[in-house]
Amino acid sequence: MSDTTLATRQPVSTALLGAGVLLVGIIGLAVAFGPRLAALMLVGGAFGMVLYHAAFGFTGAWRVFISERRGRGLRAQMIMLAVAVVLFFPALATGTLFGTPVAGYVAPIGVSVLVGAFLFGLGMQLGGGCASGTLFTVGGGNARMLITLAFFIVGSLIGTAHFAWWQSLPAFQPVSLVDVFGAGGGIAVSLALFAVIAIVTIVMERRRHGQLEQAPRIERSDSRWLKGPWPLLFGAVALALLNFITLALAGRPWGITSAFALWGAKAFESIGGDVSGWGYWQTPGNAAALDASVWSDITTVMNIGIILGALIAASLAGKFAPKFNIPLRSIVAAVMGGLLLGYGARLAFGCNIGAYFGGIASGSLHGWLWLVAAFAGNMLGVRLRPWFFNSPARPLARSN
Template sequence: MKNRLALSAIFIAFAVFLFWFVSIRQSLLFIVGIGLGAVLAGARFGFTTGWRNLIEKRDASGVFAQLLLLAIAAAFSMPLLASFPTELNAALGPPSISLLVGALVFGGAMQIADGCGSGTLYKAGLGIPLNMAILPVFALGSFLGSAHLGWWLDLGHTQPIGLVDKVGLSKALGITYLGLILVGLAAWWWSKTSGVSRSIFNKTLVIGAVLIALLAVLNLIIAGQPWGVVYGFGLWAAKIAHAGNLFDPTVNAFWSQPVNATALEQSVFLDLTSITNIGILAGALWIFSRNKTGKANKLNTQQWVVGIIAGFLLGYSSRLAFGCNVGAMVSGISTGSIHGWIWVLMAFLGSLIGVRIRRYFGY
């Protein structure tokens, strides 16, 4: 109880600091981040685990919770984008070679590392050793991926496609819900192949999905952009590299872009993604202080090495794929980006490989 009260006091003080010295928006985003972290950790809402349970156990409950999250988020996000096209932005990424490769690698790496971007954050907040160790190499990989992104895009890409802009609100919602229904039917069919009768609905995950969807919509309204994770990681590493004179952002295609150059120069507290990430860590830490859920299986040296390499690949590939399960899948699909659907297909194929590698190394 004392730990929770002390943490709550610290979080309140930090929110007040942001409100007073930075902006009310950053303060509100920090609070939204705390909510996201608390729900993710409290419900153990794992995007990675949901996919792995479907693949290995034919348990579709995690995937159905994610589909519910997407359906709710889209129901709010797309009308908001249609009503406020200049104030709000969709999570658009260009269909490209980098997207195909990045999503495939990310899908495999997240199964080995047992966490995507948000999963790594909240599990680090829960005190799980592997995810705590992965967080800095994830950031390094994300930075290097962003630094190399120009080369990858030169291999071939098209302009981003946003359904709301291309076909209008009604058709965008219709296409999105049709896609979600088809994925749901496929997951339901796959779950039936096990021969074991399981419910496709898990009460805890369903509640988590609803809360995460609403918090993601709040993030869109407050920030003016959809919820993301990996940009913040890459920015943290880029700031360290820049401060140490290890790279010149002015000659880099990604970091010389005005918005990224500004983010690199200004305080991290002004970055929209970073402040939400800090909130997620805080929310998960609050859950850990209450439940002490940070226990994990002891890993051998080989498992540690493989896990750390997977963490680095998570960061690198997520930048090539323009997001992770949050930035590409949740935010991409719910705001009508075609790249989100491409990401899901390739990442699931990668997960099919990743679960086998995970099993081989005995995780």
């Protein structure tokens, strides 16, 4: 058998393995917990494929804008948010979607969000990814991001231990644009803000480079949708649509990092620890999640789906090839970044998905505060990156 044949079969077999595990998980969840949870795992798989094939990252997009004033990735995020608010706000205003009660992520605006988002933003650049980026790059075969993920979980657990103290600090009551302006008014205000951000990126990019960066030319072929890459704007719209499907199935937007806190707590208790007395785990929802099977947790199921979906996508693209020769400084950055990501996410009521994407899509002002504070953290992180990495600015292909 030729080397070429082996090279062709290996990605296909890995993709089939990932698809098989995903299918078994979906069937098992359907039998044990019902079709809704099984459907959410499938949605998670779709998220993973979109994130990987569209190379849709938050960390890399922010880093490139901060370092090079290239704003194509940031503008794609504004399109994603614009589609999301148009879909979300009418449903949130009525409180139901296709017969399912729905609610957004609306959180207080206070010191904990400001500090947590800043720490999370710093962790993004040191860890090499955000919450969604960590999951899809792990699924895509990035061995270094396994370190980031492990310490993301540790940082999340530590954050739950300190959560009650942070919530005792000054904060304003939650504010929702949907409640203040109604669905139509909230959409108009949000779209205006997205447009302002997009225009600022255009002005700054043209001032630095004279013209806007052109999207990479993607060869059209019959296998493109299986093997990728996908256009960035397609990824932006697809993520908004999948988040809307999540809202319909789960009754709330897409989230990621609450599962990391749960995994950390379960692991800690398995070695004799006890987190039940911590303030975070005394709220009814978190206490119920701690007592229940981890497989009944919506966020856990979707996170596993994301990893498997990215694994399938990377294998189909022929790019699943983990490398374990990681430089020491990069390992140190992954550990520090993971801790900051996990701790910051708990303080800030979420990450780039739950607080930024989900918060703004819910009309919550805490999502906008998260954006400003996390961006400031990214600016510091970009300045620190040269000590840990050789190339501080432009991300590598398929990195976040």
